[in-house]
Amino acid sequence: MGMDRRRFLKIAGLGTMMGFGGKAAFELLAPGAVEASLKDLPLTHAKKWGMVVDMRKMTHEILVACQEACHLPHNIPDWGDPRVEIKWNWSDTYEHTFPGMENAYMDEHFLEKDFFVLCNHCDNPPCCRVCPTKATWKREDGVVMMDLHRCIGCRFCMAACPFGARSFNWGDPRKAPPDLNPGFPTNPDYPTRSKGVVEKCNFCAERIAVGEYPYCVEAANQLKEGTLIFGDLDDPNSDVREALRSHYTIRRKAELGTGPNIYYIVS
Amino acid sequence: MLDKAIKGSKAYWGWIIFLLACIGVGFGFYMLQWFQGLIVTGMGRDVSWGFYIGQLTYFVGVAAGGVMVVLPYYLHDYKAFGRITILGEFLAVGAIVICLLFVFVDLGNLPRFINLMIHPNPTSILFWDAIVLNVYMFLNIIIGWNVLSAERKGVPYQKWVKVLSYISIPWAFSIHTVTAFLYQGIPGRHYWLTAIMAARFLSSAFASGPALLILLCLIVRKVTRFDPGKEQIRTLGGIVAYAFILNVFFMILELFTSFYSQIPGHMHTFAVLFTGDGNLVPLMWTATVFAFIALILLIVPAARRKEGVLLVACVSVIIATWIDKGFGLVVGGLMINPFEKVIQYWPTFPEIMISVGVWATGFFIITVLYKVASAVKEEAGA
Known part of the structure; x- marks a missing residue:
C-alpha cells in the first residue's frame, strides 16, 4: 500500500x-484490508489450540513464573485483595481444581501440589452462549476471545463459567494501589482496560498470531522443558496430540460438557 | 389524567417528597459508583452478582404477580376483580421499572447497554429477558392507561385493549420463566441447576405479588375514598395462600432431591446457607420462620379471611420470599465458587443506598399511577 x-x-x-x-x-x-487483518492476524493455521500441563514437572517456582510472565505484559493490575483480584492464570490445589475427584487415601504430595489453572478455551463455552452482546466468542482457531470494547459488564459470563476463569475490572486498573503496581502499565504495547469490563486469558492471541508461544508456555519451558505443551489439538502430529497419546490425562469438570481444552498429566 | 397526580393532601406530598429525597440520595451514591466502579459494592470475582441482581429477580416476580388479578377477570370472567385490575397493572409497571433500574446499576459500563440492541446475541437469556420485560412494561402501561381513560369517560374500553390484555397474561408467565432461565441453564452452579427453578419462581411470584397488592389495596382504602373491596381482598388472600403453599412445596422437593440423593454438590449450598458460619445463615432462618408463620395464617380459611390476620400473613410472605429470592438465591448460587470454596458476601452501604434509590423510583411511579387511578375511581363512583 x-x-x-x-x-x-x-x-x-x-x-x-x-x-x-x-x-x-x-x-x-x-x-479488503480489514477483513484480511481480522482473519489473518489471530487465526494462524490452527483449528483448535490446546494445552497439556505436565504436573510431574510443575513446581511452585514455575507457577509463579507463569503468572508473572503473563500478568506483566498484559497489564494486569494487582489490587492486593482476593475479592476483586484479576488473574489470567494462577494455581490451586487438587481438591479445588478437580472437585469431587479427591479421595481420603491419596498420596499427600498430590494433595499439596498446586495445579496450573487458566481459561479452558472450551469447545462449547457457556460464557459465549450467555453473553448478550457477543463480546466474547469462540474463534475458528479455538481461542475464546474477548472484545473489551463491546463488553457491557453484565458479568453473566462470570456466572456461567464453571472454572472461575473470568475476572471483572471492579475498579479502574490505572487506579490500582501504586505501591503494588510499580511502573503500571507495564507493557505500553498492550492496552489497559477500562473499569467495568470482564477479561480473561486470551491464549496470547497477539503472540500466537506471529508464531510465538504464549507467555506462560515460554516461561514454564524455560525453567523446565515440556512442563506446558501448547499446540493444535486438531493436528494428529502436534506435540499436544503426542502427549495425549502417550499419557493418561484428565480435564477439569469434563462432565459438564463444555469441552475444556486444557489437559493435565497427573502421574 | 396525569393532572390528578398533582392534587393531593399534605400526607401525599410528604410521601412524594420523601421518595424524591430517597431517589436523590440513591443517585448521589450511584455517582460514586459511576466514578469509582462497582468496587464500591460488596461483590467480587466469586460472588459477581449480589443484591442488585437479587432485587431484579424479586421484582420481576412482583411484576408477574400482577397477572393474578388480570387472569381471573379476563379468563374466568370473575367480575369483582374488574375493580382492581388497574392496581395490578400499575403495580407491574412500577415493579418493571425497578427491575430495569437494577439491571442498569449493576452494569459495569452503562452507556454500552446500546450494544444489546446493535449486537444482540439470540442465545443469551439476558437478551430475551430485556425484551420480555420491556414488552410487559409497555403492555401494562397501554392497557392500564386506556382502561382507566375509558372508565373516566364512562365508556367501555376498545376491543384492541382487550386483545392486549389477553396477550399480557401468558406474557406475565414468560417474564418470570425467562428470568429463571438466566439461572437454571447455567452449568456448574449447583444451587441453580434445577428444572423446577421457573416453577418455583412463578409460585413465589404469585404469592409475593398479590401479597404486596393486598397491602397496597389496604393503603388505598385508608388514604383515598376508593375502596378496592372486601371480596377482592379476600379472593387475593386465597390466591396468596395457594401460591405460597406451592412455593413451599417446591422448596421441599428441592430439599428431598438434594438430601435423599446425597450428592454433595446438591447439598452443599443448603448446608452453607442454613448451617454454615456465614452472615446469610440468620437471614435464611428468618425467611424460614416467616414462611411458617405465613403458612399457618394462610392455610386456615377463617384466619386469612380476617383482614388483620391477612395483613400479617402478607407481610410474612413478603419477608420470606424477599429473602429467599432477593438475596439467598443469587448469593447462594455464587457463594460456593467453581473451586468449591465458600465466599462471604454482604452488600455495602453505597450498594444499599443505590438500591433505596431504585426502590424509591419504582414506588414513586406506583404512587403517582395509583393516585391517578384512585382519583378516577373516586369520580366514577361519586
Whole structure:
C-alpha cells in the first residue's frame, strides 16, 4: 500500500469527519484490508489450540513464573485483595481444581501440589452462549476471545463459567494501589482496560498470531522443558496430540460438557 | 389524567417528597459508583452478582404477580376483580421499572447497554429477558392507561385493549420463566441447576405479588375514598395462600432431591446457607420462620379471611420470599465458587443506598399511577 502513516492518518481523519468512520475508512483507502487483518492476524493455521500441563514437572517456582510472565505484559493490575483480584492464570490445589475427584487415601504430595489453572478455551463455552452482546466468542482457531470494547459488564459470563476463569475490572486498573503496581502499565504495547469490563486469558492471541508461544508456555519451558505443551489439538502430529497419546490425562469438570481444552498429566 | 397526580393532601406530598429525597440520595451514591466502579459494592470475582441482581429477580416476580388479578377477570370472567385490575397493572409497571433500574446499576459500563440492541446475541437469556420485560412494561402501561381513560369517560374500553390484555397474561408467565432461565441453564452452579427453578419462581411470584397488592389495596382504602373491596381482598388472600403453599412445596422437593440423593454438590449450598458460619445463615432462618408463620395464617380459611390476620400473613410472605429470592438465591448460587470454596458476601452501604434509590423510583411511579387511578375511581363512583 503506497501510503505512509502520516498521509493515511490525514485521509482517515478527513474521512471520519465526513462520516466514514472505522471500517468504512479502511474500505475506501485499503479495500479488503480489514477483513484480511481480522482473519489473518489471530487465526494462524490452527483449528483448535490446546494445552497439556505436565504436573510431574510443575513446581511452585514455575507457577509463579507463569503468572508473572503473563500478568506483566498484559497489564494486569494487582489490587492486593482476593475479592476483586484479576488473574489470567494462577494455581490451586487438587481438591479445588478437580472437585469431587479427591479421595481420603491419596498420596499427600498430590494433595499439596498446586495445579496450573487458566481459561479452558472450551469447545462449547457457556460464557459465549450467555453473553448478550457477543463480546466474547469462540474463534475458528479455538481461542475464546474477548472484545473489551463491546463488553457491557453484565458479568453473566462470570456466572456461567464453571472454572472461575473470568475476572471483572471492579475498579479502574490505572487506579490500582501504586505501591503494588510499580511502573503500571507495564507493557505500553498492550492496552489497559477500562473499569467495568470482564477479561480473561486470551491464549496470547497477539503472540500466537506471529508464531510465538504464549507467555506462560515460554516461561514454564524455560525453567523446565515440556512442563506446558501448547499446540493444535486438531493436528494428529502436534506435540499436544503426542502427549495425549502417550499419557493418561484428565480435564477439569469434563462432565459438564463444555469441552475444556486444557489437559493435565497427573502421574 | 396525569393532572390528578398533582392534587393531593399534605400526607401525599410528604410521601412524594420523601421518595424524591430517597431517589436523590440513591443517585448521589450511584455517582460514586459511576466514578469509582462497582468496587464500591460488596461483590467480587466469586460472588459477581449480589443484591442488585437479587432485587431484579424479586421484582420481576412482583411484576408477574400482577397477572393474578388480570387472569381471573379476563379468563374466568370473575367480575369483582374488574375493580382492581388497574392496581395490578400499575403495580407491574412500577415493579418493571425497578427491575430495569437494577439491571442498569449493576452494569459495569452503562452507556454500552446500546450494544444489546446493535449486537444482540439470540442465545443469551439476558437478551430475551430485556425484551420480555420491556414488552410487559409497555403492555401494562397501554392497557392500564386506556382502561382507566375509558372508565373516566364512562365508556367501555376498545376491543384492541382487550386483545392486549389477553396477550399480557401468558406474557406475565414468560417474564418470570425467562428470568429463571438466566439461572437454571447455567452449568456448574449447583444451587441453580434445577428444572423446577421457573416453577418455583412463578409460585413465589404469585404469592409475593398479590401479597404486596393486598397491602397496597389496604393503603388505598385508608388514604383515598376508593375502596378496592372486601371480596377482592379476600379472593387475593386465597390466591396468596395457594401460591405460597406451592412455593413451599417446591422448596421441599428441592430439599428431598438434594438430601435423599446425597450428592454433595446438591447439598452443599443448603448446608452453607442454613448451617454454615456465614452472615446469610440468620437471614435464611428468618425467611424460614416467616414462611411458617405465613403458612399457618394462610392455610386456615377463617384466619386469612380476617383482614388483620391477612395483613400479617402478607407481610410474612413478603419477608420470606424477599429473602429467599432477593438475596439467598443469587448469593447462594455464587457463594460456593467453581473451586468449591465458600465466599462471604454482604452488600455495602453505597450498594444499599443505590438500591433505596431504585426502590424509591419504582414506588414513586406506583404512587403517582395509583393516585391517578384512585382519583378516577373516586369520580366514577361519586
